[in-house]
Amino acid sequence: MSTDLQEDITAAYDTARRFAEKEIAPHINGWEEAAAFPRALYKQAADAGLLGLGYPEALGGTPAPFALRNAISIALARYGTSGGVLASLFSCNIGLPPVARYGSAALQQLVIPPVLRGEQIAALAITEPGGGSDVAALRTTARLEGDEWVIDGEKVFITSGMRADWLTVAARTGDSKGASSISMIVVPGNAKGIQKTELKKMGWWCSDTAQLHFSGVRVPVGNLLGEPGSGFKIIMTNFNGERLAMSALALGFAQACYDEALAWARQRKTFGAALIERQVIRHKLVDMQMHINATEAWVNAVTARVDAGDEGNDWVAQVCQLKNQATQTMQFCADQAVQILGGMGYMRGTASERIYREVKVMMIGGGSEEIMKELAARQLGL
Numbered sequence: 001m002s003t004d005l006q007e008d009i010t011a012a013y014d015t016a017r018r019f020a021e022k023e024i025a026p027h028i029n030g031w032e033e034a035a036a037f038p039r040a041l042y043k044q045a046a047d048a049g050l051l052g053l054g055y056p057e058a059l060g061g062t063p064a065p066f067a068l069r070n071a072i073s074i075a076l077a078r079y080g081t082s083g084g085v086l087a088s089l090f091s092c093n094i095g096l097p098p099v100a101r102y103g104s105a106a107l108q109q110l111v112i113p114p115v116l117r118g119e120q121i122a123a124l125a126i127t128e129p130g131g132g133s134d135v136a137a138l139r140t141t142a143r144l145e146g147d148e149w150v151i152d153g154e155k156v157f158i159t160s161g162m163r164a165d166w167l168t169v170a171a172r173t174g175d176s177k178g179a180s181s182i183s184m185i186v187v188p189g190n191a192k193g194i195q196k197t198e199l200k201k202m203g204w205w206c207s208d209t210a211q212l213h214f215s216g217v218r219v220p221v222g223n224l225l226g227e228p229g230s231g232f233k234i235i236m237t238n239f240n241g242e243r244l245a246m247s248a249l250a251l252g253f254a255q256a257c258y259d260e261a262l263a264w265a266r267q268r269k270t271f272g273a274a275l276i277e278r279q280v281i282r283h284k285l286v287d288m289q290m291h292i293n294a295t296e297a298w299v300n301a302v303t304a305r306v307d308a309g310d311e312g313n314d315w316v317a318q319v320c321q322l323k324n325q326a327t328q329t330m331q332f333c334a335d336q337a338v339q340i341l342g343g344m345g346y347m348r349g350t351a352s353e354r355i356y357r358e359v360k361v362m363m364i365g366g367g368s369e370e371i372m373k374e375l376a377a378r379q380l381g382l
Contacts, residue, residue: 009071012064016072019048020080028082029349031206037085039121039163045089046118050076054093055100060113065307066241070248070299077252078259081351083358084204086249088121091160094242095122095168098184098234102226111166111186123164123189125155125212126235135170135235136179140214142171144221149173149185151193151217157365161210162198164189169214170231179232184225193217203357240316242366243323244302250326250362251295253355257330257337258288260351264341275340284340288333295329298322317379320372327363334359 023044031037045051053069055061076086092115099111099122114120128138140153151171155161167187174181187194195213226234262285265275275281302322305315337352338345345352363369 005065005067009068012068013071013075015048016050016075017079019045019050020076020078023048024076024080024082024085028080028085028206028354032082032084032348032354033205035205036208037088037206041085041089042121043118046116051090051092051118052116055096055112055116059100059108060116066244066303067300067307070245070303073245073248074252074255077249078255081253081256081354082206083249083253083355083362084207087204088160088163088207091124091164092116092122093245094124094238095160095164095166097238097241098124098168098225099166099186101237102184102230102234103186104222107186107222115166120165121160121163121189122166122168123158123160124238125158125161125167125187126170127155127157129154129156129211136182136232137177138170138172138182140169140171142169142173142183142185144173145218147221148218149221149223151185151187151214151219153214155212155214157199158210158212160208161212162196162208167212168225170235173228173231180229182231182235183228184231184234185219186223186225187214187217187219191217191219201361203354203359203361239367240319243319243372244299244306246362246366247295247299247302247319247322247326250323250330251292251299253358253362254288254292254295254326254330254333257333257352257355258285258292261285261288261333261337261340264344281340284336288336291329291332295326298325314379317376320367320376320379323366324363324369324372327359327369330355330362331359 023041050072052061053064080086096112096115099108115122126135128140131138142149142151151169153171167189169185169187170182171185172181173183193215194217197211199209199211201209265281268275299322302318334352334356338356341350341352344350347353
């Protein structure tokens with residue numbers, strides 16, 4: 001890594017840390033209880049230069065390697081300590097990449113710049129009731145009538161689904177039942193025929209999550225991304241970037257748990273001595289550091305590969321395994337932190353309690369552990 005890039009990464013990390021400490025951390029407990037955060041936060045994040053990273057300058061973005069983007073994710077997770085805020089605030093990073101790669105120039109200009117300015121919200125709509133990770137079995141359909149696509153079907157667990165101004169939707173545009181007839185279509189969030197139902201969750205309380213019902217929703221033919229039937233490939237490519245980003249976030253959340261546990265162990269006294277003086281507590285903290293350091297090294301290694309354009313045969317396997325490793329590290333550190341905090345670790349308002357509730361969605365979202373292992377096995381020829 002060049003010195004200039006390292007300096008840029010350090011500066012970006014510091015910017016994200018300051019943003020998290022000022023704009024997120026002081027408010028997160030209230031936002032969690034209210035089950036929402038202000039829409040104004042999107043504009044604040046855009047003004048801080050956090051929304052447009054990785055997108056072309058012509059669309060209002062700032063080209064940036066994954067190393068820089070992941071550094072920002074880690075800092076926001078570590079110092080903002082809320083997966084709910086980050087999931088919704090950056091839902092654009094799973095909703096927009098297909099548009100940026102495969103949308104027409106006119107569609108890109110319509111959708112991407114206002115989202116990157118924090119004026120509009122983008123989301124990705126793939127998962128269906130009863131479908132889960134089996135993308136090739138999706139049932140939502142889009143049929144061509146004149147110069148419009150007519151969409152019917154349902155989507156579930158859609159992050160930012162309630163507030164999204166733009167939805168990147170996976171639908172079946174052909175007669176076959178497999179992956180070859182799946183396409184991706186951009187749909188306005190306020191299109192006639194969309195019914196939205198808000199879902200309640202174990203964690204990520206302040207992130208809106210929706211079930212969407214499409215009934216005769218009409219959009220222009222030009223809202224198709226790429227060619228008809230190319231959707232499955234688009235989805236799989238998008239998943240790889242999402243999984244790498246989730247790995248970085250999981251690392252940041254693990255670090256947040258360690259930070260809180262260490263601070264508590266230093267100030268909390270039992271039987272006349274600080275917890276940190278107890279060997280069993282020190283060993284827990286060392287174990288947390290061991291998991292964090294191993295995950296950080298792997299995140300950096302995989303990130304360096306993708307930034308160098310080295311996506312060899314084992315690339316998908318590496319990303320899938322990393323996502324499992326990182327979320328398991330998050331789970332371990334959240335569990336240990338809650339144990340060290342004791343009763344306080346069970347109280348709402350501590351970062352470790354919130355992260356403990358959020359672990360499972362990180363281990364399921366973007367592809368469950370089981371799916372990650374199976375994808376890795378196939379790529380490794382097992």
